[in-house]
Amino acid sequence: MAEQIFLSDSRTAVDRKYVGFTPNGGSIKPVHVAGGVLRSIYGKYNTTMSIKRLALVSDAKGVVPKGNELDTIYDSMKEREKIEESVTPNALESLRNVMQRLLSADKGVYVVKGLKDDMISYTAGSSYFITRRSMYEDTGEFIGGLIKEYCPDLANYIKGVLSSANDPISLLFEPVVEKDMEEFQDVSRHEELPAFQNINENTTWFLQGIKESGLCLLENFKVHPNTLTQLRLFNFFCIFHLIRYMAMLEAFYCGEQIRPILLDFSGKAPSQSSVARASEMSYTQMHKSINRFYAWGYSRWLEENGFDKRGLLECSVPTYKKDKKISSTSKDELETLWSLAKERAENAASEDDARLTFGETMYDMLALEASSHPVNCLKVLGTSSGILYPPDKLHPNKRFVLSQDVLEMMLRSCVGADEVLNGKEIRERLWDRFGIIIGGSQFELDKIRQSGMIMQVDEDALEANFTSFASALESMDFAEEMADGILQIRLGGLSND
Numbered sequence: 403m404a405e406q407i408f409l410s411d412s413r414t415a416v417d418r419k420y421v422g423f424t425p426n427g428g429s430i431k432p433v434h435v436a437g438g439v440l441r442s443i444y445g446k447y448n449t450t451m452s453i454k455r456l457a458l459v460s461d462a463k464g465v466v467p468k469g470n471e472l473d474t475i476y477d478s479m480k481e482r483e484k485i486e487e488s489v490t491p492n493a494l495e496s497l498r499n500v501m502q503r504l505l506s507a508d509k510g511v512y513v514v515k516g517l518k519d520d521m522i523s524y525t526a527g528s529s530y531f532i533t534r535r536s537m538y539e540d541t542g543e544f545i546g547g548l549i550k551e552y553c554p555d556l557a558n559y560i561k562g563v564l565s566s567a568n569d570p571i572s573l574l575f576e577p578v579v580e581k582d583m584e585e586f587q588d589v590s591r592h593e594e595l596p597a598f599q600n601i602n603e604n605t606t607w608f609l610q611g612i613k614e615s616g617l618c619l620l621e622n623f624k625v626h627p628n629t630l631t632q633l634r635l636f637n638f639f640c641i642f643h644l645i646r647y648m649a650m651l652e653a654f655y656c657g658e659q660i661r662p663i664l665l666d667f668s669g670k671a672p673s674q675s676s677v678a679r680a681s682e683m684s685y686t687q688m689h690k691s692i693n694r695f696y697a698w699g700y701s702r703w704l705e706e707n708g709f710d711k712r713g714l715l716e717c718s719v720p721t722y723k724k725d726k727k728i729s730s731t732s733k734d735e736l737e738t739l740w741s742l743a744k745e746r747a748e749n750a751a752s753e754d755d756a757r758l759t760f761g762e763t764m765y766d767m768l769a770l771e772a773s774s775h776p777v778n779c780l781k782v783l784g785t786s787s788g789i790l791y792p793p794d795k796l797h798p799n800k801r802f803v804l805s806q807d808v809l810e811m812m813l814r815s816c817v818g819a820d821e822v823l824n825g826k827e828i829r830e831r832l833w834d835r836f837g838i839i840i841g842g843s844q845f846e847l848d849k850i851r852q853s854g855m856i857m858q859v860d861e862d863a864l865e866a867n868f869t870s871f872a873s874a875l876e877s878m879d880f881a882e883e884m885a886d887g888i889l890q891i892r893l894g895g896l897s898n899d
Contacts, residue, residue, distance in 0.1 A: 407709075407720035409768050416699035420655060422591040425648060427538035428774030432787045435644065436525035436637045438542020440532050442590075443550060443557045444564050446583035447532045450524075456578050457501035472498075484577045504571055525637060527630045528567035530579040540591070541783075545644045547590030552609050553616030560636060563629050571630070597654040604653040604660060607834075612643055615815035615835035622814040622893065638811040641787045646837055648780055649688045651695040658694075659853050661687050662839040662846075665802045666791075667870035668863075672799065676863045677841065680850075681801035684839075685790065687853075689777050693765060696776065701754065701761035711756035715744055720764065722771040735770060739763050806878065812836065813880055813893060823891045825868065842868030 417424045427434070441447050455475055460466050472495050479485040485494070505524060523539065524531035535543075550557040567576065592598045597605050619639060623632045652658045666681035673679075704714065719740045721728065728736075743763035750756035769775050781800060784790035788805025804812070816831040817823055823831070829846060832838040839846045841864025872889050875881035881891045 406718060406724075407704075407764070408724055409720050409722045409764060409771060412700050412703045412764060413768055413772070415703050416696065420595060420597070420695075420699050420702075421648075421651065422595050423540040423544040425541065425776040425779040426772065426774045427541075428778050428782055430538040430541065430779055430783050430786075432637055432641060432783070433523045433525050434536070434538040435542040435545070435641050435783070436633075437523040437533060437536065438539035438544070439546035439549070439637070439640050440525075440542075440560075440564060441535070441539070441586050442543045442546030442588075443560050444529055444532055445561075445586050446529065447534050447586055448530065448580050448583055450531065450533050450580075452578040452580055453505075453530065453575055456575070457498060457505050459495075459498050459502050479578075501574065504574075525633065526571045527563070527569040527633050528572035529564040529583070530567060530572055530575055532564070532583075534584070541644055542640065543588065544591040545640045545647070547592055548609075548612060548643075548647075549616060549640070551590060551592075553613045553620075556616040556620045556636075559620050559623060560633070563632060566629070569628075569630050597651075602654065602657070604650060604657075607660070608647070608650055608654075611646075611835040611837070614831075615639070615643075618818055618835075619811070619815045621818050625819045634807065635811045635814065638787060638808050639815060641783060642789060642808070642811070642836065645780055645784055645789065648776065649691055650837075652691045652698070655695060656698055658691070660837060661691055661853055662833075662849050663688070663802055663837050664839045664841075664850070665804060665867075665871070667803075667840070667867050667874060669870065672801065676860055677867045678801055681803070682799050685800045685802060688780070692776050692780070693762075696765045697758060697762040699761070700764045701757040704757045704760060705754075709757065709760075711747060711750065711753050714756060714760050715747065720767060722768075728771070732770065736767055739766055739770075809874065810878070810880075812838070813875070813891070817880075817891055817893045819893065821892070825872070825889045825891075828891050829868075840868050840871050841865060 413426070414424075417426075455470060455478075458467070458470060460470075472491055475498070476485070476491045476494055479494075505526065523533060523536055546557075567573070601609075616639070619635070623636075626632055646663070649661060649663075653660050662684060664677070664681045664684040666675070666678050668675040668677045670678055672682055709717070719733075719737050721736075740763060743760050747756040747759040750759060769777075781790065785793055785800070788808045789802065790800040791803035792800070812832065816828060816835055826843065826845075829840060829843050832840065833846070833849065839849055846864065847861065872881060872883070875891060876883070880893055881889055883889055
């Protein structure tokens, strides 16, 4: 048995065996999810060198990369007969600036070293902009693999959208794109995970939600004229299910209750609204659930590596990496945490209980030593995609307040293009497909009480929250209140005709 525990090794092993990706990116953006999802679904990628040469006028510091000068680009395009004689260098430069703004609009990632294809991600609307893998994109590859397997019709539709390349941005870049794409041969990341090899009731419910919401979203896409909007909504769809997946890891592996996601439509500060406070609590409980899952995962890692209670009580303080230097302050903090773990584990009733105690401590140590961790990844991604509020990344007390784009995605994933739903039906679909609670029904109160996690919200406040939700739908022209007071939700759909 090894006498030294390296925390980074345990984190990598747990993510690989039980999670399927590495949710540790404190700088993750929606564009990263899009990059991974689209590459996974399309099965190919580009180097995008021609796009970068044409559109990347300068890097983030305003420096024009060598080989990217106007004269160089202009002469290259003339030589390859990609530009008409009447186009002047000044006109090309103006066009390049416009193209750079277009590609920067989604806050894509650029790390320029000369003109290498080092790190660049886009969410523009065609296969032209699918790039090789970069940092944080394994999250998108994971959820893309799930959608391919459990909602293949939606995946095939998105693949068709990427192939058509008929949106304005793609048409603008068509003259310079590379036609020969590289094959993306990675297998679906979820296939070897225990949660998907031995599917339990909670995993079945989660996957059914992906299938049903995906098919409903597809139905709406088919009558929607704008492919760029479709891809944008699809990315929100992927991000929400990705966050939901992380929140359900404890339910997949430890048999725990599914934690509801309480959406807040009160519009009030948490101190003024019991629903806002309860939504904050549902977010906090999501964090705690992730923490408990990782504690369990690290305890399993300890068992797999031969650590028993006695060995752990004798084990020296773990470090993040071999030969990594740490400050005296960090060293003192780690020693204190490990000593406290030993004190608690001394009286543990079983070997598993002892390992779980040390697993909890390893998670706390990683939160101190690693540059980022799963909870931070979830917070950053949820904030930047319009799922969590306040938008300030440093604000600790988030709650689930959706942007209009994310709310539209939810509705198009729950209400078919030709369907009319009432309030009861939309509540049930939001729960079944996304694990979402809004309020106003006995069904939702029961879900909240069963979870044992939200105690201070009252029935009147939940009823008012649903009324505010209905008002938001009416303002979007997605619902109307009939003369008899019954809410009717009808999306219709924008025709291609």
